Amino acid sequence: MAQPFVMPDFYVPYPARLNPHVETARTHTRDWAREMGMLEGSGVWEEHDLQSHDYALLCSYTHPDCDAETLDLVTDWYTWVFFFDDHFLEVFKRTQDRAGGKAYLDRLPLFMPADPAAGMPEPTNPVEAGLADLWRRTIPSMSGGWRVRFAEATEHLLYESLWELDNINDGRIANPLEYIEMRRKVGGAPWSAGLVEYAAGAEVPAQVAYSRPLRVLRDAFSDAVHLRNDLFSYQREVEDEGENSNGVLVLERFLGCTTQEAAEAVNDLLTSRVQQFENTALTEVPLLAAEKGLSAVECAAVAAYAKGLQDWQSGGHEWHMRSSRYMNEGMVAGPSRLEGVLGTSALDIRTLFGRPAAARHRAFSHAPHQHVGPSLLPEFDLPYPLAVNPHHAAAKRHTVDWAERMGLLDDLWDRSLAEGFDFALCSAGLDPDASLEELCLSSDWLTWGTYADDYYPALFGRSGGLAGAKEQTDRLKACMPLDEPSAGAAVAVNPLERSLADIWHRTAAPMAPRARAQLRGAIDAMLDSWMWEMHNVVQHRVPDPVDYIEMRRSTFGSELTLLLCRIRQDAALPPELFRSGTVRSLENAVMDYGALVNDLFSYQKEIEVEGEVHNGVLVLQKFFDCDYPTAVAMVDDLMRGRLRQYEHLKAREVPVLYEDFGLDAAGRAAFEAYLRELEDWLAGVLNWHRKARRYGPEDVRAGSGSALLRRGPVGLGTSAARLSELLGAAPR
Secondary structure: OOOOOOOOOOOOOOOOOOOOOHHHHHHHHHHHHHHHOOOOOOOOOOHHHHHHHOHHHHHHHHOOOOOHHHHHHHHHHHHHHHHHHHHHHHHHHOOOOHHHHHHHHHHHHHHOOOOOOOOOOOOOOHHHHHHHHHHHHHHHHOOHHHHHHHHHHHHHHHHOHHHHHHHHHHOOOOOHHHHHHHHHHHHOHHHHHHHHHHHOOOOOOHHHOOOHHHHHHHHHHHHHHHHHHHHHHHHHHHHHOOOOOOHHHHHHHHHOOOHHHHHHHHHHHHHHHHHHHHHHHHHHHHHHHHHHOOOHHHHHHHHHHHHHHHHHHHHHHHHHOOOOOOOOOOOOOOOOOOOOOOOOOOOOHHHHOHHHHHHHHHHHOOOOOOOOOOOOOOOOOOOOOOOOOOOHHHHHHHHHHHHHHHOOOOOOOOHHHHHHHOHHHHHHHHOOOOOHHHHHHHHHHHHHHHHHHHHHHHHHHOOOOHHHHHHHHHHHHHOOOOOOHHHHHHOOOOHHHHHHHHHHHHHHOOOOHHHHHHHHHHHHHHHHHHHHHHHHHHHOOOOOHHHHHHHHHHHOOHHHHHHHHHHHHHHHOOHHHHOOHHHHHHHHHHHHHHHHHHHHHOHHHHHHHOOOOOOHHHHHHHHHOOOHHHHHHHHHHHHHHHHHHHHHHHHHHHHHHHHHOOOOHHHHHHHHHHHHHHHHHHHHHHHHHHHOOOOOOOOOOOOOOHHHHHHOOOOOOOOOOOHHHHHHHOOO
C-alpha cells in the first residue's frame, strides 16, 4: 500500500543510543507476555506480533543507560500498555461497546493500590494479570508520591480510551486544542515520563513535582512523543483502523489542506514542542531549583530526569523508524546499528536547520510596535443570550470609587479611564443574578486583576526586571494569608498590595477552608502566569502555541472568575465532579473561547501600542508564518471549534456524568445552573469587549501610565524599574 504522504524532516537534536541489554529484554518480555496470557489464545497477539513490534528495542533505545533488570521491567510495562491498546481496540472499539469498555476499565485501578499491603482482585484477563504483576514489581523502590502520580497517569491513559471510542461512534474529529489536551491522557506519554523517573533512578523531588517548569517538561515531552507517533501511525490508524484521534487528520480537517501539508504542520508543532522543552530546561528549571533551594542531589535528579526525557525522544524516533507497527518505508538506510554503535539516523544535521531553525528564529525576532491598524474582528455567533445585572450602575460607582480610594488611579489609570473600562459591566454580564454586594466584589476583582496585568509589563517588562517582578509577586502572595484573611493588610505597602489585601479579606473571610484554599490557588496561578509573561518578555520570545493557550487561561484570570461561579454550587455537588475530565473539558473550552475573544479585540492595543508578544493572533502568525487576516481566521476557527466541543460535551457527556456520579434531581439542577453560569460568562465577556472604552482605535493609546512615569513607582519590588527605560517603553 502506497504511503499517504512523504515523511517530513524531523528535528532530532540528540543522538539515539542503544542499551546493551536489548537481547536479554527481548527474551524476558516474550516469556513474560506468554505467562500473562497475551500471546497464543489471547485473540489479540501471536508471538510473531510481539517479535515484529519489538518493544524491547523501543525500551533499549528510550532507556539506554539502565541495567538489565530495570530494562526487563520497563519493557514489560510497554508490552503491557501496547497489549492493552490492541486488546481494547479488538474487544470494545471495533464492536463499539461503550458499556462493556467502561466496566472493563473500572476494574483496572483496583490493581494499582497505593499501599503495597492492600489486596487486589483475582485477574480475569491478560491486561489485569499483567498490571497486577507489574505494580507489585515496581512500587517497592518508589515513594508514595510517585505511586499516586503514576497511578493517576495510568488511569488517564486507560479511561480516555472511552473518549476515543465516543469519537469513533460519533464519527467526530476533535478540534486542535481539544486533541492536544486529550491526546496527552490517552496517548500515555505522561505515563512514560513516570517510567523515566523509575528507569533513570531520578525521582522528581516532591516540592517541585507539580511546578510549572516540571509540568512543561512533561507536557512538551508528551506532545512531541504523541505527534511523532501520529505521523508514523497515520496509515495504520486512519486508513486501516478507522481512528479519528490522529493529529494529521485533525489538522487536515481544521486547516482544510492536503494530507501532506497537514503532516508538515504536525511536524512543525512537534518541533515547537521539543524547542519548548529545551527552553524550559535551560531557562526555567535552574531558576526553580534556586527558588526552592533544591540540594545538589535533588538538582542532579531533576537533571537526570530531563536527560531521560531527551533520551526517550531520540530513542522513540529511532524505534518508530524500525518497528513493523508503523509507516517508515525507506527511513532507515544502511546496515543495522543494533550492537550499541551510536545511532545516526536520528541525528541528521540537516534537521537542525531549515524549517526548525526558521521557526525558532521567528519566535525570537518579532519587531515590536508595528503598525497594524484597528483590530480585525470576525462574526461572533455566540448562541447564549446576554443578561445584564440590574445593579450594574451602582456597582460601577462603587468600583471606581474603590479603585480611587485604593490608589489604583494615581499612576497607570485615572478616574475617566476607569469609568470607560467599566469592569462592573463585565461583572454584570458574567453574573446577572448576583446581589449588589456580590457584584461589587466581582467588579473589584476584575479591576484589580486588569490593573495588575497592565502594571507588570509597564513596570518590570521593558526593564528586564525579573527580580523586581518576583519580589512583587511574593509580596502579593503574602497579602493573602489562609488562616487569617484580614492579616494581609498589615504587610501591604503599595496600592497594588493594599487593594489585593482588601478584596482578599472581603472574599475569603466568609469561605470554608477548602474553598478558601481553592481561591488562593487560582490567584497564585494568575500571579505566576504573569511571571511567565515577564520571562518571555525578557527573552523577547513569542510563545509556543500550546504553551500559550494553556497559560492564557491563567493570564486572563479565567480560572479565578470561573472558580467564583463554581463555589456557589459546591454544597450541592461532589468535589470529585469538578475534577472529572468532562467538567475540565467544559471549563477549558469556555476559558479558551473567552481568552481568544480578548486577543482579537486587544490586538492593536497589544501589538502596535504596547509591543506585546503575548497574543494568540500573533502566536499563530509566527507559528504558521502567515499574515494578520489569516491568523484572525484561524483564531475564529479555533473559537468555533471550542464552542462546538462545549455543546458536544453538554449533549453527550454530561448525561453520562450524571449517571457516573449518581446525581439526583437537585444535583442535576445545580450542575445545569453551573452550565448556565459558564454561558453567562461567555456572553458577558463578549459584551464587555464590545462596549468597554479600552480596545477601540480611539481608546488603545489611553492609559500609558504617564503619572507613573512622572513620579516613578513606589514600594518594595520596584528598584529594578528605570525611568528612562519606562519612557522608552511608553507608547507614543
